[in-house]
Amino acid sequence: MNGNKEKLVIIGNGMAGISTVEQILKLSSRFDITVFGTEPYPNYNRIMLSYVLEGSKTIDDIVLNDLHWYEDYGITLHTGTTVTRIDSETHEVVTAEGQRFPYDKIIIATGSSSFILPVPGHDKQGVVGFRDIADCNVMLEAAKQYKKAAVIGGGLLGLEAAKGLVQLGMEVTVVHLMQDLMERQLDPQASAMLKAELERQGIRFKMGAQTAELLGGERVEGIRFADDSVLNTDFVVMAVGIKPNTDVARESGMEVNRGIVVNDYMQTSLENVYSVGECTEHRGVCYGLVAPLFEQGMILAKHICGVETAPYEGSVVSTKLKISGVDVFSTGEFIDSPEHTVIAHKDDWKRTYKKILLRDNILVGAVLFGDITDSAELQKLIKQQAEMTDELYASLMGTGCGGHKKAASVETMAEDEIVCGCNGVTKGTIVDAITNQGLTSVDEIKACTGATRSCGGCKPVVEQILQYVLGDSFTTGAKQGICGCTSLNRDEIVSEIKQKGLQTTKEVMNVLGWSQPEGCSKCRPAINYYLGMIAPDTHVDEKESRFVNERMNANIQKDGTYTVVPRMYGGVTTPEDLKRIADISVKYDVKAVKVTGGQRLDLIGVKKEDLPNVWAELDMPSGYAYAKSLRTVKTCVGSQFCRFGTQDSMAMGALLERKFERLDLPAKFKYAVNGCPRNCAESCTKDIGIVGNDGGWEIFIGGNGGIKARLADSLCKVKTDEELVELCGAIMQHYRETANYLERTSEWVERLGLEQIRAVVVDDVKERKALMGRIEFALEQVEDPWKKALRNEEGQNKLFHGIEVTARP
């Protein structure tokens, strides 16, 4: 390959090694990368082996980076090749076959192996660990031939293996040394509830059992325990722990304890050699989960590419059991000791358990069983070392009251009344679908009748109909995710992205176990937005995850032509600009020129291939009429010309539009600015409405003139222009950080409550400044998309121009 490039060798083709490589590729192209892996596969998602065993995924589904990926990035991959040592004298790595490859830098990411109990008989046929595809294949095969299986080890891995084997039709006994399952993640209470639940799912248990010997001839036939009791079995899975793969490091004379010792930048004791993932030991800890390895990988990638980075200081780990129908979660410290304050709530009837541990009133750990909706929230609080307050307590543990009022209006609704206006679905159709086909969720109703699938405005009514028809048998049902691909909700996804440092939609979907590996038209744009909101400086926008309008930076019309809308700051233009717009409209034969509701000009009916030329000749900024972003700032005439005006609304409108344009928001966003309370620009139906008065401005939020009309609420009054801009910025950033994708401010204000928003952006001055700081930072990264598209000629070609086939075959 390129001789000028530094040679970077990765030993270990697993999750840590390749996720580090992915990070490196984003930061720099200065490396010529070679990867060695013992396994004969490209990089795959090891976590998902549990799903493969359980039958909900195939091995092909869990490949993270296929061979094309390595090819595309010019990475040389040696599968089926084990590296045995590093020769630091000659700067070469040596493989088991004795081949030598030169290096400038090395990352060791060899992961770990299953720990096999060294009891007599451990090497018989029919004894495996649970670590890789090969193990998984052995289990799948065994289930076809044999009936009885034993899993030694009642930890996370053992239980997932046991559930998989039950699913494959085997009779499974979990053998565990301790009295409590998952004793390293759960407390005795949660553990007992877990055991009861798994027994209901068909797993048997033998607790407090110490394995002494594996019995049988060539193949295993039973287990003898220390108390001489015997369990007959045809197959044994050892899931008693893992052991970091440190052979390469030891052979190369590096410092190794339990794992390969690294410092806060993942450097080992050998110069130019780094290590990441399960094989490492950082500040005395070897981790066995993916979250830490992503955090480590990110820091290592930056360090190795010469990008400044904070040191790695260790991870707070959380555990979740991946068995369908069994929700278990733990994070931080979870076994109570005298120094903890314990908040616990156990509900034997609902089979839920929640425990939160405090030390000096700081949240330090939690265990959830049965209902893990609060897991993301708790994880965040514990990571932040939040202090317990009355409000927090109420939100986490509930206040004991409640009792929802049922909506009665659907009862009196006529059968032929249309519920979903977009798709013409009547109440009668929905009721029929529920009663005749036994539907129990909004998603099913959507799939069956089409209701709620377009704008979603009718979802609350559909929910009420569902509730009304099903009566008491209605429960909010299975947890609903942001779309059919996941059961995670928005907050959980955002917190996982932050926690694990996920950077692409693909990574999010793989790591968080999406059911469709590349998502759907609902979650892809949403995840792309969340990623950009979380990391505005490093996120690489994914054009393929954007709706056509945003991808093309123009609005598609039903005939496939596009509408171009130039910016007119505050709705103000000049004769020169108008002339240019007119000339270009004539030249490109646009079908109509229309004044929009937001005081701008639509040029309707531009052909896709003409878009770049139209933009170039207009030479005006994009009006973002297509985007989830600031669309327009509508203004009245104001004090410059109006006899009533007390404030200069046109100037303020233009200023706000210039300041906040282009930034991605959860949904489209509109402003209006008025010079006086006569409100000629109609502030009451805008996301932010501003009304001038004698002493300053009044800010309204959450108005909407669209699908669900809503009058804006008065948020506060301010005296100066500076305060106004700062509040607007803080409101927008708070909305960016807390709204669901596609949630308009009208819904957001109702969901969060005006008081909450006021408390954050108005009352808490420190937080307001912080929000403003974050939006300023995000605003520094934006660029006019039309200019950008015009600069990139090659991309422009592929995006805007078709291919015409003229040649004969």
Add this chain to the structure above:
Amino acid sequence: MTTQQSAIYYPAGEIEEFLPQIGRVVEVKGQSLAVFRTSDGTIFAAENRSPHPKGGPLAEGMVSGYDLYDPLYDWKIDLNTGLVQAPDQGQVRMYPVKIENGQVWIAI
């Protein structure tokens, strides 16, 4: 898939000319095709017309795996068969594609 025995393959450009997961229109003999390259490098060619009663182009849809979400009405279409997924109904005409030495050939 509608395969015609006597179909003639036309060269529709190099595979690199198609951005992953972003459709491109290819005009062959007056026929407008929407050509998609999935993330695993497979190429699909569909008639560039939504089976929705109101029609509209398909090339601008969102591609996930082997599914296409049509850009105007969000119908989900299986690129293997051209079949529209429930609750909607319809089928898009698909054309046979082969790739040789990085060159995409589409049969009409």
